[in-house]
Amino acid sequence: MHNNIIIAAVLAFGFTACSGKPTNSSGSSFxxxxxxxxxQTYKTLKILDLDQMTDLLYEKANDYKRNNRVQALREGTMIAFSRPNEEVILDKIISIVRSPLEDADEWEGTVEQMVGQSVQTIKDENTSATDQVTASVVLENVLSEFKPLFVKQYQSGGFETTVIERIAASNLHFSKQAEQEKKLNQMKSGLTPxxxxxKLVEIKNKKLEELKEAEKKKKK
Structure with missing residues (x-):
């Protein structure tokens, strides 16, 4: 399943090459x-407090420092985004792994890969309900974290806009078991990521239409 996840994620999000550039059936490289x-799943992470989450991410950051293992930072990013964010802990801890990823020019690629994997996890019929819900938490946290910049990028576009629009286009559906698990855990939204x-894209498009109309009126 992991190979399918990665290939689909690469095709969907266009990663930078890490080891070779095989081509798909259409001839494009990935x-x-x-x-x-x-x-860890959202179930084990949601009971951890700020100090415990901070310790987890520092373990990954220290692994990177000791072994120059960028994958440790990616794992830390996945851990951070997999925890439900009701207490707004994510903002307080993400820089532990984000800063070194940005220094290594790996942040955007990490987000793309994390999002691609999460999309494929939800789409995989053989995925457990808990894994689907964990993937949903990841994507919902991405949307929440990226929304402020997405709003600022209404006219200019940008990385955050691209990620949100691709999540919007992913057409996700939960299994019945995952829907039930979300309800049992009293998760806020019954909507898929x-x-x-x-909804964010619709608001953006409406705003752009309003701006167009305002420009037309100015020219009259």
Whole structure:
């Protein structure tokens, strides 16, 4: 399943090559990248407090420093985004792994890969309900974190806009078991991440239409 996840993620999000550039059936190139290991589900992470989450991410950052293993930072990013963010802990800890990823020019690629894997996890019929819900938490946290810049990029576009629009286009559906698990855990939204992203895109498009109309009126 991991290979399918990575190939689909690469095709969807266009990663930079890590090891070679095989081509798909259409002839376009894509990179083969190592899957981000999913070490914990939202169930185990949601009971951890700020100090415990901070310790987890510093373990990954220290692994990177000792071994120059960028994958450790990617794993830390997945851990951070896999925790439900009701207490707004994500903003307080993400820089532990984001800063070294940005220094290594790996942040955007890490986000793309994480999002691609999460999309494929939800789409995979053989995925457990808990893994689907964890993937949903990841994507919902991405949407929440990226929304402020997405709003600022209404006219200019940018990385955050691209990610949100691709989540919107992913057309995700939960299994019945995953839907039930979300309800049992009293999770805020019954919508899928793609539906949440579509709402953001709709607001953006409406705003752009309003700006166009305002420009037309100015010219009259």
């Amino acid at each position: 990179a083969m990248v190592e899957p981000i290991k999913i070490e 793609s539906q949440l992203a579509q």
